[in-house]
Amino acid sequence: MKGFLGTGANFGADLNLVVQLIMGVSLAIGALLAKQKRYRAHGICQTTVLLLNLLMIGLVMWPSFQQQVKPALSKVLHKWYYEAATIHAVLGMAAELLGLYIVLVAGTDVLPQWLRFKHWKRWMRTELVLWAIVLLSGVATYCAWYVAPFR
Ligand code: HEM
Structure with missing residues (x-):
């Protein structure tokens, strides 16, 4: 199904782009909430963003990576099309896993003491910066896939 942003993308990719940008803004707002000491909110x-992103990975990005990138990886890693998506996917996995770990430490008691970090701010800031880098590399992937080839 054709997308709605007027590029070469399909509907899923356009939806993913918009949802990812909204989630990026939501994370920034969430960081401001912490600054105001509204820790529950x-x-x-x-x-919520972390879990919604799991859904977007499962529905759009993981299948797309398996279909479009993985089969060609060994042969054509020099091509920007594959490079952008591969860098993005590796960093994206790291950001999602780090986020899940932070939620387990901050929001639950399931992890033993030795696996729990104490410097919350440091971990959460690192995650926010990593997420921003992943978001940018996702937008770069979108441009490499759907904007540049259709010019
Ligand atoms: C913090 C986590 C992540 C963020 C913020 C993020 C963000 C984005 C954005 C903004 C796009 C462009 C929209 C699109 O083309 O669909 C994108 C595309 C893509 N991402 Fe991610 N992503 C994340 C995690 C991942 C992971 C874990 C993988 C690997 C499995 C991945 C693989 C891809 C692929 C293959 C595309 C191109 C999809 C397509 O257009 O069909 N991403 N991502």
Whole structure:
């Protein structure tokens, strides 16, 4: 199904782009909530984004990576089309896993003491910066796939 942004993208990719940008803004707002010491609202906001992103990975990005990128990886890694998506996917996995770990430490008691970090701010700031980099590399992937080839 054709997308709605007027590029070469299909509907899923356009939807993913818009949802990802909204989630990026939501995370920034969530960080401001923490600055205002509204920790409960902060936790709910960031956890919701993290879980919604799991859904977007499962529905759009993981299948797309398996179909479009993985089969060609060994042969054509020099091509920007594959490079952008591969860098993005590796960083994206790291950001999602780090986010899940932070939620487990901050929001639950399931992890033993030795696996729990104490410097919350440091971990959460690192995650926010990593997420921003992943978001940018996702937009770069979108441009490499759907904008540049259709010019
Ligand atoms: C913090 C986590 C992530 C963020 C913020 C993010 C963000 C984005 C954005 C903005 C796009 C452009 C929209 C699109 O083309 O669909 C995108 C596309 C893509 N992402 Fe991610 N992503 C994340 C995690 C991942 C992971 C874990 C993978 C690997 C499995 C991945 C693989 C891809 C692929 C293959 C595309 C191109 C999809 C397509 O257009 O069909 N992403 N991502």
